[in-house]
Amino acid sequence: MDTIPLVHASLGEQELAAVAEVFASGWPAGQGPRGKALEAQLAQRYGAGGAVAVSNCGAALHLAMLALGVKPGDEVIVADYTFPAPAHAVRYVGAVPVFADVRPDTGTIDPQAVADLVTDKTVGVIAVDTVGLPADYAPLQEIADRHGLFLVEDAACAVGATYQGREAGALAEVACLSFHGRKGATSGEGGALIATDPAIAADARLRSSFGIGSIFDQAQIIGLPIPEFTEIGYNFKLSDIAAAILQVQIGRIGELLRRRSAVAARYAELFAGEDLLTLPHVPEDRTHAWQSYVVTLDESVDRAGLATELRAQGIGCGHGTWATHVQPVFRTQQTCPVSADLFARNLAIPMHAELTEAQTERVADVVRRALRTHATSARRAA
Incomplete structure (x- = not known):
């Protein structure tokens, strides 16, 4: 009997060749040459101020909450019908996820539901491009602007989709992508944070490496630079092996x-x-x-x-x-x-x-x- 799997990654010889190049380079870890090249490729594709390659989309969402200054007790409105990563990210920083219902025809977050949930504790909204279909960003952005809220696009499922002629990943001030094995571009696991503001991207990049930046970059400096840990960071780096695979996949x-x-x-x-x-x-x-x-x-x-x-x-x-x-x-x-x-x-x-x-x-x-x-x-x- 022919077994037909629910999902299957499209990985082949081009991706293997890219991995072989990383093996030969001697730097398979994160934030190396291939990681930097991938970030530049993503920033150009999405017309962004900066892009940060990270270990998964959940990490990107967590970093987004930190970079946007979400504090304990704040409320963030999140799309309810989705893999629960947005609500997890809000909880990671001690804030409160407030669940917005979705449209029955598309399954994407209902802008009217969002408008009805805004309180004086609300600081932002995380919309989700549900299973690959972008949400209604024009009314969502209008609500965010009216109330002074941030808007984050969880584009985990939507690489390649469009909304009003603009590509998913470029539909809000911060977007988070996934490169999990079932996505349109994959490295098995992986993610990215895309930001219009370079400062948001820089903050996320620093926090993704325990708050001390790229060890690869520091190794290029003559002398013995010893980084200082000035704030709590995380190990959310994407390996250069995965970055090399994604450079090929983004092109496909x-x-x-x-x-x-x-x-x-x-x-x-x-x-x-x-x-x-x-x-x-x-x-x-x-x-x-x-x-x-x-x-x-x-x-x-x-x-x-x-x-x-x-x-x-x-x-x-x-x-x-x-x-x-x-x-x-x-x-x-x-x-x-x-x-x-x-x-x-x-x-x-x-x-x-x-x-x-x-x-x-x-x-x-x-x-x-x-x-x-x-x-x-x-x-x-x-």
Whole structure:
């Protein structure tokens, strides 16, 4: 039986050659020549004042909260329907995450929900480009400007996507990217902070290396410079091995996104007219990075039973993402009913650049047949 994984990284000979060059250089650790080159590449791509390569997107979000001066007791409004990294980052600095519900059609943060949550304790907003689809940044920026708040874009899933002609990663004053293995550009693990203000990037870069800067740079100085630790920092550096892989992957974003988009278009054709699921909605003012392909199941469908059958037939699947406010670690009295509903009914099916036409068709065929098996009898009869 042909097993079709939910995700698969597109890594090959070009990436291996880049790694071999790092091995030969003698500097595989972080903040070396390849890391600097990657940061320059990212800053140019996003038209940013600075870019910082880090170990993962969660680290980038943490550094963003520190660089933006978030303090214990501050409130930061975060998108609820997402991997909970934004709420974690707010908690890391002792602040309070306040969960904003999402739009039912896109799953992205609802600007009206954000506006309704602003208090005198609110200092900022973290929007999320949900599973690869950018949020509504024009109204979000207007809300942020009106109340004097920062706006951070969690673009973890959205490398290659666009909003009103601008690329995800360049839609707010600070953006955080992920290069995890399922993303549109990957080094297995990795991330980046992109900032319009060079000072924000410089602050994040220093804190990402225990607060003492690049050891590689210090080794180039004649003499014996001994750095001083003047503030608490973190070991969030990205290795030059990973940076070299990402230099290649960033150059391949267009190619890999075209392949993902072709899969998404084919799914849309194959599921046309299927009344037991709703396809992803992409508004006309933006494009999708297709990190994931997430469908919303009809309420009559037993998602657990459906997923069990798909996996038994070799089809990878997942629940989509999380409603953060219902997670035990973020116990709250808040309710986000749209997010909770999507969390209960969404299903991710295989999406990556290596899917073949035959595999895509097999996924759709197995899903459509399994839907009938796992819908209630009344719904099947209808």
